[in-house]
Amino acid sequence: MTAEAIPDSWRAALEPALTTPEARRLGGWLRAEEDSGRTIYPPRGQRLNALVHTPLDQVHVVILGQDPYHGPGQAHGLAFSVPDGVKVPPSLVNIYKELESDIGIARPQNGNLESWAKQGVLLLNNTLTVQAAQAGSHAGRGWDAITDACVQAVVDRGDPAVFILWGSHARKKASRVKGLGVGDHHLVLTSPHPSPLSAHSGFFGSRPFSQTNAFLEKHGLKPIDWSV
Numbered sequence: 001m002t003a004e005a006i007p008d009s010w011r012a013a014l015e016p017a018l019t020t021p022e023a024r025r026l027g028g029w030l031r032a033e034e035d036s037g038r039t040i041y042p043p044r045g046q047r048l049n050a051l052v053h054t055p056l057d058q059v060h061v062v063i064l065g066q067d068p069y070h071g072p073g074q075a076h077g078l079a080f081s082v083p084d085g086v087k088v089p090p091s092l093v094n095i096y097k098e099l100e101s102d103i104g105i106a107r108p109q110n111g112n113l114e115s116w117a118k119q120g121v122l123l124l125n126n127t128l129t130v131q132a133a134q135a136g137s138h139a140g141r142g143w144d145a146i147t148d149a150c151v152q153a154v155v156d157r158g159d160p161a162v163f164i165l166w167g168s169h170a171r172k173k174a175s176r177v178k179g180l181g182v183g184d185h186h187l188v189l190t191s192p193h194p195s196p197l198s199a200h201s202g203f204f205g206s207r208p209f210s211q212t213n214a215f216l217e218k219h220g221l222k223p224i225d226w227s228v
Contacts (some may be wrong), residue, residue, distance in 0.1 A: 005048060009055035013153035017146045026142030030129060039132035041068050041075040049077025050124045051150070053117035059154050060120035060221055061162045061212055064170040067127040070135050078123040080194075081113035094194040094203065099226055102207045108228035119224050124150055126173050148176055155179045160219040161186050162212045166203065167193030187215040 006014055017023060034040055042049070065079030069089060074082045080092050088096070088111040096107040117123055126147050131137040154161050155177055163186060165171045171190055174180050181188040191206035192198040213223035 007048065007051050007055065009057055010051045010150070010153070013056060013156075014146060014149050017149040020145065022142045022145060026146075029141060033131070040129050040138075041070060041132060042077045042129070046075075046077040047128050050079065050117065050122055050128075053078070053114060054120060054122045056153055056157065058120045059122045059157075059161060060159075060216060061164065061224060062122045062124060062151060062154055063164045064151070064166070064173055065123070065125040066167070066169045067125050067136055067139060068130045070130045070133055070137075072132070075130070077128070078113055078117055079125045081117075081123055082111040084110060084112050086111060090196050091194045091199075094196065094199040098194070098204055098206065099209055101204070102209045103213075103226065105227050110228055113228065115228055116224065116226070119222075121224060122150070122154065126169065144173075148173070151177045151180070155186065160215070160221070162215055163188045164208050164212065165190045167195075167198065169193075187211070 006018065030040065063079060068075035068077075069082065073086055074089065076083045080089075080095060082089060082092070088109070092111050093107075099105050100107050113121075113123055124147060127136075127138050127141070127143040128147065129138045129143070151163075151174070156179070163174060163180060165174050165188065170193075174188070180186060189206070189208050189211055191208070192201045192203045194203050209224075209226050216223050
């Protein structure tokens with residue numbers, strides 16, 4: 001994990017978080033884990049895809065996830081997204097169900113959300129790596145401060161943005177960010193997580209997609225084309 005790996009648009013905002021002893025320990029620990037033969041997802045070169053596909057000055061929406069998918073071939077650096085040709089995971093299936101119910105887009109068969117990211121939807125996990133087959137295994141290793149800085153950079157930028165917080169973990173992360181949810185400069189949407197374990201407790205019917213586009217249009221911004 002080095003400052004050189006950060007896309008130019010994000011570098012100044014993230015540099016303070018990247019130069020801490022904690023960040024250096026994270027980089028050393030990840031190298032040691034890989035050197036020991038452990039499989040880590042996403043693979044090198046894809047871990048910062050959320051920042052690569054969505055430059056800071058183009059962020060209009062932030063969707064916060066927890067950590068990457070931990071199955072082979074699934075994680076590619078965008079929260080809730082999987083590469084072309086990979087089976088759509090259950091949480092994303094439920095996101096697609098709500099998408100259809102909310103704004104009438106038929107459920108996509110493809111789970112690659114790059115088209116959202118390229119329109120300014122920052123698909124950011126709190127933790128950007130995970131060990132194969134071990135969900136949450138890299139939590140608490142140092143990613144939090146870096147991804148907190150990503151969210152804070154969007155808040156501080158001065159432009160209106162929508163923050164979509166699915167589940168208690170995302171809400172907890174947002175609570176650490178200064179200025180989020182204060183006044184009407186940003187729109188903060190919260191609901192239960194789209195996981196099959198909680199989607200029926202209030203995720204379904206929460207209408208995040210139509211609310212997001214209404215807010216963007218109100219502020220003179222182009223609505224997101226949520227089709228995939």
